[in-house]
Amino acid sequence: MSRAIVSIQNVSKLFGSITAVDDVSLDIAEGEFFALLGPSGCGKTTLLRMLAGFEIPSSGRIMIDGQEMEGIDPNRRPVNMVFQSYAVFPHMSVTDNVGYGLKVTGVPRAEIDKRVKEALALVKLDGYERRMPGQLSGGQRQRVALARALIKRPKVLLLDEPLSALDAKLREAMQLELVRLKNAVGITFIIVTHDQDEALSMANRIAVMDRGRVVQVASPAELYEFPNSRFVADFIGKINLLEARVAGMENGRLLADAVGIGRVAVPFSGAAKSEIGLAVRPEKVKLDRSEPAVGRLKIRGRVREIAYYGDESHVFIEDGAGLTITANVPNDARTTQGPVAVGDEVWVSWAPADTLVLTE
Amino acid sequence: MQDWRKNKLFFAILMAPSAFWLVVFFTIPLAIVWVYSFGGRGPEGQTLIGFSFENYRRAVEWIHLGIIWKSIVIASITTAACLLLGFPLALAIAFAPSRLKNVLLLLVILPFWTNLLIRTYSWIAVLRERGFLNFGLEWLWDRADLLFTFVGMPDLFGEFQPLRLLYNLPAVVIALIHVHLPFMVLPLYATLEKLDRSYLEASLDLGASQWRTLSSVTVPLAMPGIATGVLLTFILSLGSFLAPDLLGGTEGLMIGNLIAHQFGPSRDWAFGSALSFLIMYATFIVLWIRSTVASRSQTGLGI
Numbered sequence: 159m160s161r162a163i164v165s166i167q168n169v170s171k172l173f174g175s176i177t178a179v180d181d182v183s184l185d186i187a188e189g190e191f192f193a194l195l196g197p198s199g200c201g202k203t204t205l206l207r208m209l210a211g212f213e214i215p216s217s218g219r220i221m222i223d224g225q226e227m228e229g230i231d232p233n234r235r236p237v238n239m240v241f242q243s244y245a246v247f248p249h250m251s252v253t254d255n256v257g258y259g260l261k262v263t264g265v266p267r268a269e270i271d272k273r274v275k276e277a278l279a280l281v282k283l284d285g286y287e288r289r290m291p292g293q294l295s296g297g298q299r300q301r302v303a304l305a306r307a308l309i310k311r312p313k314v315l316l317l318d319e320p321l322s323a324l325d326a327k328l329r330e331a332m333q334l335e336l337v338r339l340k341n342a343v344g345i346t347f348i349i350v351t352h353d354q355d356e357a358l359s360m361a362n363r364i365a366v367m368d369r370g371r372v373v374q375v376a377s378p379a380e381l382y383e384f385p386n387s388r389f390v391a392d393f394i395g396k397i398n399l400l401e402a403r404v405a406g407m408e409n410g411r412l413l414a415d416a417v418g419i420g421r422v423a424v425p426f427s428g429a430a431k432s433e434i435g436l437a438v439r440p441e442k443v444k445l446d447r448s449e450p451a452v453g454r455l456k457i458r459g460r461v462r463e464i465a466y467y468g469d470e471s472h473v474f475i476e477d478g479a480g481l482t483i484t485a486n487v488p489n490d491a492r493t494t495q496g497p498v499a500v501g502d503e504v505w506v507s508w509a510p511a512d513t514l515v516l517t518e
Numbered sequence: 519m520q521d522w523r524k525n526k527l528f529f530a531i532l533m534a535p536s537a538f539w540l541v542v543f544f545t546i547p548l549a550i551v552w553v554y555s556f557g558g559r560g561p562e563g564q565t566l567i568g569f570s571f572e573n574y575r576r577a578v579e580w581i582h583l584g585i586i587w588k589s590i591v592i593a594s595i596t597t598a599a600c601l602l603l604g605f606p607l608a609l610a611i612a613f614a615p616s617r618l619k620n621v622l623l624l625l626v627i628l629p630f631w632t633n634l635l636i637r638t639y640s641w642i643a644v645l646r647e648r649g650f651l652n653f654g655l656e657w658l659w660d661r662a663d664l665l666f667t668f669v670g671m672p673d674l675f676g677e678f679q680p681l682r683l684l685y686n687l688p689a690v691v692i693a694l695i696h697v698h699l700p701f702m703v704l705p706l707y708a709t710l711e712k713l714d715r716s717y718l719e720a721s722l723d724l725g726a727s728q729w730r731t732l733s734s735v736t737v738p739l740a741m742p743g744i745a746t747g748v749l750l751t752f753i754l755s756l757g758s759f760l761a762p763d764l765l766g767g768t769e770g771l772m773i774g775n776l777i778a779h780q781f782g783p784s785r786d787w788a789f790g791s792a793l794s795f796l797i798m799y800a801t802f803i804v805l806w807i808r809s810t811v812a813s814r815s816q817t818g819l820g821i
């Protein structure tokens with residue numbers, strides 16, 4: 159990992175008696191596309207606003223580009239922010255909005271004009287120079303906000319839920335657009351989002367937050383395949399969770415008695431308390447009419463419901479004891495008849511290696 | 519369609535009392551005054567209905583134009599002072615912690631709880647020759663005198679001469695500012711309170727100083743409130759009657775006093791009506807300019 163451009167060290171923030179951010183430490187490397195992901199109210203915005211200088215940490219410290227940020231006002235920090243509401247000045251044209259950050263710092267007119275032109279080209283807004291924000295669509299306004307921040311050539315660009323005000327189609331297009339922009343300008347992006355798809359598809363690294371704390375920092379694939387807690391496993395993607403009691407270890411495998419399956423052996427290294435969760439992602443679950451091979455984890459049940467999504471179907475299977483397992487079945491044959499129907503007796507199974515052992 | 523009819527009736531019933539009130543007690547009297555303004559004065563001071571522009575011609579005679587002009591100057595100074603004092607005040611209230619906010623707002627409107635006459639009279643107690651202000655100044659004067667006596671320079675200043683603060687133009691302006699400040703602060707506060715804080719944060723984030731943010735973002739975005747406050751203060755102070763009457767002496771005479779004089783001692787209601795409508799016309803023109811500017815900015819300029 160290259161040099162840390164942002165270093166957050168034991169930062170906490172209290173609003174009265176509410177702890178919004180609780181002892182967070184994070185190092186973000188130069189050039190990363192970093193995402194802060196978590197449910198509503200977990201402190202993402204507060205953390206981002208502390209980087210921008212709009213909130214002052216109650217304790218801990220923040221270093222940006224090797225410089226201590228304590229006592230440095232927002233207008234002196236080498237970061238720029240794209241606000242959730244975009245905050246595009248309604249009384250200024252697109253040109254004046256984008257050039258604002260240069261004008262207020264005394265950059266000569268000629269250079270402002272040149273850089274505004276470049277910035278507008280970068281976000282594909284050429285031709286909109288004279289428009290007022292009231293005459294722009296939501297997506298265009300956001301591009302103005304992006305250009306206005308990028309023109310300052312910050313060391314780090316902070317984005318607070320930049321896509322949440324856009325409709326689904328536009329959001330997807332802007333996700334690709336942001337990644338393209340990030341690669342074009344080569345600066346560090348820190349994005350706040352509560353949308354896991356957004357974080358997974360754009361970021362190289364994600365910090366998952368819960369009630370003010372960072373619970374896991376990892377790459378998207380690592381988070382998805384190796385979540386370190388029930389919270390992360392459940393928050394990112396979908397899981398089937400079985401409660402289990404640890405019975406012991408046997409040459410690198412954990413023996414456990416799981417509800418609905420009985421004694422299982424799954425690969426595991428590390429320490430486990432007596433109560434654990436065993437989980438499996440729905441797309442890793444297979445459905446069979448006949449009993450699956452020995453060694454796989456399996457449950458027999460009846461199809462209760464099928465949700466059809468076109469590319470795949472989510473099949474909900476219930477065993478005799480009321481346990482429900484979801485299996486995502488790809489619709490890879492061109493037919494209107496799915497592989498199973500509601501009421502069918504089926505076997506649900508998955509490989510031991512696909513089992514997540516959740517100790518936290 | 520049925521719904522619409524119902525709604526229409528509903529709104530008609532809802533509006534009937536206020537419409538009745540406005541027509542009977544506002545529109546009709548105003549129309550009468552308007553008709554009077556073209557009439558004349560009978561030998562016993564009765565109002566004669568007629569049609570001539572004689573009253574308007576008299577209204578724009580030099581002696582009256584002078585008073586009108588002075589009224590405009592006084593109203594302008596009052597408005598400017600209210601804006602300069604009111605904007606920081608409104609800004610401070612809008613950004614105060616929410617607990618403090620209501621208390622501060624209450625303090626701003628507190629003077630309304632006192633009768634206008636009393637508020638205006640109280641300035642006499644403050645400004646007159648043996649008033650609070652002169653007492654205060656005399657006290658300071660004596661202390662300074664004492665101090666210089668100590669360092670060996672007795673009687674450097676001589677006897678304190680009370681300042682003549684009452685019955686002049688400044689006295690009127692001071693009282694008008696006092697009376698009209700809430701009319702400036704309240705609309706400014708309403709606008710600043712609604713202002714999305716992220717505009718200000720964005721400005722700071724982009725490298726602007728606090729002062730630059732104030733002048734380039736806060737003030738332009740507060741323009742609707744500023745326009746309302748300025749208009750309200752200007753129109754109200756232009757028509758002032760009490761403050762110039764009690765505090766202005768001959769120097770601080772305003773158009774309101776002139777009008778009052780026509781309806782009172784002079785018993786020339788026709789001329790008084792013409793003077794009143796001169797202010798009305800001016801007000802209409804200002805309001806019309808304001809609304810055209812506002813509608814233009816709505817269709818493009820943002821604000």
Ligand SMILES: Nc1ncnc2c1ncn2[C@@H]1O[C@H](COP(=O)(O)OP(=O)(O)OP(=O)(O)O)[C@@H](O)[C@H]1O
Nearest residue numbers: 173176177178197198199200201202203204205352
């Ligand atoms: N200015 C403030 N005063 C008091 N409490 C605040 C303030 N700002 C945030 N909080 C509290 O701090 C916690 C974290 O808020 P924050 O805005 O950082 O959440 P978030 O993760 O951005 O949520 P969302 O996804 O809903 O935007 C919340 O409980 C919130 O109520």
Ligand SMILES: [Mg+2]
Nearest residue numbers: 202203204319
């Ligand atoms: Mg937020």
